[in-house]
Amino acid sequence: MTLNLFSQFASPYLLGVPLIFVASISPWLLLPSPANRWMPNRLIAIQTWFSKTFTKQIFSPIGPLGHKWALILTSLMAFLLTINLLGLLPYTFTPTTQLSMNLGMAIPFWLATVLIGFRNQPTASLGHFLPEGTPTPLIPILIIIETISLFIRPMALGVRLTANLTAGHLLIQLISTATLALLFSSPLVSSLTFITLLLLTILEIAVAMIQAYVFILLLSLYLQENT
Template sequence: MTLSLFNQFAPTYTLLIPSSTVAVFIPWLLFPTPTKQWLNNRLTTTQNWFIAQLLRELFLPIKPTGHKWALLFVALAMYLTFLNLLGLLPYTFTPTSQLSHNLGFAIPFWLVTVLIGFQDKPTEALAHLLPEGTPTPLIPVLIIIETISLFIRPLALAVRLTANITAGHLLIQLVAKGTLALLSIMPAVAILTTVLLILLTLLEVAVAMIQAYVFVLLLSLYLQENV
């Protein structure tokens, strides 16, 4: 029973091709497709509106020197959104449920923001490790604590995304198994659990989009501190 629950997080293969490999190259479908028409269709207009809102939320508090990251952050947000939603389809695999996958994105982005801060304004970057007005006996302890909190940021990013996606998928599968078991024994209760399953699926769709937004938002906050 326990192994069958976690089998959904194991990579699957179609025609000897890993589904995770296919998933990596498909998120470009979420990007607006340019057309030669004077007016965009409803889909392209909606996509452009969402991207504009995302850019405004992420880069409004950031200095103009950090706006060159806009395309990269939007691409990452679309990529994570697609992969999170991909796992809600039957017979699919969710790469963002793997901690190694999420660390592969969290560590490089976090490291680049830190290196930018030490390169452009090293004094302010080092000042973040020691709050102003700290008593002299507490200086070594606070420096160690702030250094640990700095290096734990990418791990927190990856674990947050992995835990939310994994927990949602496990809950949906548990409710689905319970509904299937109750269908022949207690049909009335099975109907209630089916309604609960539909609501959980809608909630998981929202969580998939929100977690991608939170991941990119925290990266933008790290960038804001270092530009």
Template sequence: MMISLFDQFASPKLIGISLVFIALMVPLLFPNSFPRLTNNRFFTTQTWLINKFAGQLMTPLNIGGHKWALLFTSLMLYLISMNLLGLLPYTFTPTTQLSMNMGFAVPLWLATVIVGMLNQPTSSLGHLLPEGTPTLLIPVLVIIETISLFIRPLALGVRLTANLTAGHLLIQLISMAVLVLLPMMPTVAFLTSTILVMLTLLEVAVAMIQAYVFILLLSLYLQENI
């Protein structure tokens, strides 16, 4: 049971070829469906949403932080694509792998810290000690704030991994319950399948929200150092 539950987090293969790679290449099989130079409602809506996201994300930042807009927007679109990819049949979610998420979180968090140390070292180090702290508490607070600073990338990676993993496991558990209940209690199985559909819709929302939260927290870390 445990092996079958967690098999969904392994990349399935067909004739030695990863099905995730095939899923990513499917849009290239229809090159004439969306001509690149022809505008339509889909691309207009997509451009509008990207511009709204970039504007909302960059509003709290000063001019020096606006150069990060392209990086943050591209990363959010990539994370949304990877999160939604795992909801397709015979694929898996790459962002359920903690190593991949940490590969995004650690370098970007470290980049914000380095930018802060280069641009405003006094203000960046000042975050480690709140103003008005009693003298006796200074060593303790410096240690606590330092630990909280270094735990930020871990929190970013674990949050994304845990939310997506929990949602996928819950979907698989409920779908297995539907298959078991269907021959014995069809009415209960129908009600359970209704819950499964609602949970799948919720997981689609979670896949997009978690990508947004990941980028939003990175922008907040950047805001402290710009």
């Protein structure tokens, strides 16, 4: 039973080709490119409005040096949001349930923010490891703690996204299995579990959007700290 539950998170193959690549490319095929027209269609207008609103909200507290990240973080937000929502459809695969993929996105962006901090403001970046006014006996301990907290940030980014999406998918599968199992033996209980399944699906849609936003928000906070 456990193997059957977790088999949904294994990357499927078609003719020896892992479909995780197809699932990762599909969001970019669904997002339209801006057209060279005076009046864009509704989809492009919504996409443009979302990009402007998201960029204004995320980058308003960040200095001018961090505004260069607007395009890449907005694109990453659209990618995560689309791929998380597509993973809720039946017979689909969610690449963001793979810890390796999430760490592959979190580590390079986190490392880039750290390197930018050491290049632009090395004194302030090194000052994070040792707060001002620290007693002398606590200096080695605080340096070790701050170093661990710095290197654990990409792990927290990847594990948070993976754990939330994995838990939601497991709950949906468990409740849907219970709904089918109780359909003939106890229709009343089955209808109640079906209502619970609908509510959980709505919650999982919200979780998919919130986790994509939290991933980008934490990256913007790291960027704000180093610019």
